[in-house]
Amino acid sequence: MSRRSFLRGCAAFGGVTALAASLAPLRELGDYTNTEQFLQKYYKELTPSDMTKVITRIEGEVERQYGIRPHVRDLKPMDGVEFVYALNLTRCIGCRKCVHACVKENNQSRSPEIQYIRVLKMPHGSMDVEKGNHNYDSKQVPEKGFFYMPIQCQQCKNPPCVKVCPVNATWQEKDGITVIDYDWCIGCRYCEAACPYWARRFNFTKPQIPKDKINPDMSYLGNRPRKQGVMEKCHFCIQRTRVGKYPACLEACPVGARKFGNILDPNSEVSYILREKRVFIQLKEEMGTSPRFFYYFDK
């Protein structure tokens, strides 16, 4: 063997070893994906029998991971229903009970913490969110001189997040709820940049939920556990509202500041509020997003 070919051999061997060493962390990939997940079709292209298989897969995964067999459904929007949320700023006391009820209902990651609702503590008289305090830690709420403004996905009629998604992984359903197919999202976070309400959250790592905190009543487009690397956000508790229940945040509110219902039904509470209140506010109306989330005041 000549000196040159020996050296070449050494270099090639060293190169391959170094490549293998640099890829070593991949051994921990674990259940990152599998063939079935990798090849899964887009939500809107799944036939009912495809969907049954997907749901069985998800139920199996949840059971393996959390030791509890969930009930996953693919709930469709109801006819003649368009959901609207109305929030009474005069009543809200900033207790953040809605935030925690939401986390519990929707199987949000506890570590790192993901929350869909952000409550701003605002000085009297201004609707400028930049004056809001996100991290207030008061012994007692409400504090004098402040009002509280909970903000979550505004379920816009013209959602910028839907427009920018390069793969149609997020879209607006017939009942006005903007949903995400967690199995289709590529995690580019363009929607997060586009949202004027900072309503979207990204799973920067594998979400952690204690086994005994899992809510087993799940829906495909709603609160089933998410994977690392995908977006999520408020979906008006699709697993509850599409079967005629109120969202968890509404039920948790101790002062009745939150109202939810079908705007197409003239007798609903939200129809009454939007008809009768002299002033209500769509946050950042100038964005042209036309939110289905309204803030209003008592006299």
Add this chain to the structure above:
Amino acid sequence: MISFIRNYIIFLLRCARIAFIGDWRYYAWMGALTIICLLGLNAYAKQLVHGLITTGMSDEVSWGVYIANFTFLVGVAAAAVMMVIPVYIYGNEELHDLVIFGELLAVAAIIMCLAFVTVDLGRPDRFWHLIPGIGQMNFPQSMLSWDVLVLNGYLLLNVHICGYLLYCRYQNKKPTKWFYIPFVFLAIAWAVSIHTVTAFLYVGLGGRPFWNASIVGPRFLASAFTAGPAIIIIALQIIRNFTTYRIKDKALLTLRSIVQVSMIINVFLLACEVFKEFYSGTAHSASAKYLFFGLHGHYALVPWIWTAITFNLIAMVILSLPLSRGLRWLDVACVLSIIGIWIEKGMGLVIPGFIPTPLGAVVDYRPSFNETLVCLGIWAFGFLCYTVFLRMSVPILQGRLSKTNEGQIESEMYKLT
């Protein structure tokens, strides 16, 4: 037909072979780049396992240095056009043979762009969802789907043009005009489009007033046409010094006038932006305040942007003076412009767009160590690609690697200098 395929394969093999041959400096350089690449790959493997939590990004600042570098490099790729236009439209002689180096730079830059976008994805395993036909491409709604199309299209155009011209030179054949000239002109328009589309990626977001300004597009082009040719000048200087390839001073001076004019326009547009943000003093200028002066006690970007502005201004002065006809000074001005624009376009454009958040929170961003390693890895990979491209193309252009000397393994042929 068979002999054509045979010849082409031999051409590719000889090109591949020459990439592994060089003097000790070449080996040292390539070895160092390979090590950095592997470190970056290792960092990326960690990121793939643990998620983007290994970066400094957060829900508040959801894009960081990956997208910043991507944005800068799209500009570098687009700038190849600044050599193509003088040659193919104005018939410039000095630059004629050098165009190919600019186009190869574009190829390397696009490869880096694609790498930077890929490492930014939370689910890179689902990249196929983007492919038209089998996936779901939100075209023409999403600017990101436009970007995927124009970037890959630009890559193909440049690979075709460079590959075809080099293969012709290898065979000592005159290139057939219709087989590349239409593509050259298409690539000119396409180069403008890749950078405009990338600007629109930001401009289209109504909820981010810092980006939602029509000046962002023109500024992107002006800064790209400064930094891109500046990088080409430095690359040509390196080719001149490390190979026997002759490059005339006049060619560099032609590029100098391009960098000169672009830098003046770039600084002017910056001034326009600064005026608009600060004179009106509306609530929408919070991001600009954060960038230039800091906001509510957060000053993370302030030293960066003032460094960028200082570098750009010094570069502009040097470029405007006859001083920069001296190549030393031209090098200095080019390096200053490259660094200045890298900061301004990267950290200076992407990060402040997120701060304050649409709900008014001010959260700083700092790239993590792992994230920095991934970036360095991609940059090293880009340099590696460009070095290999030059290693192949220089002997071909000089006629030392050609069909006529096929079969000869003269070590003479492979020499760098």
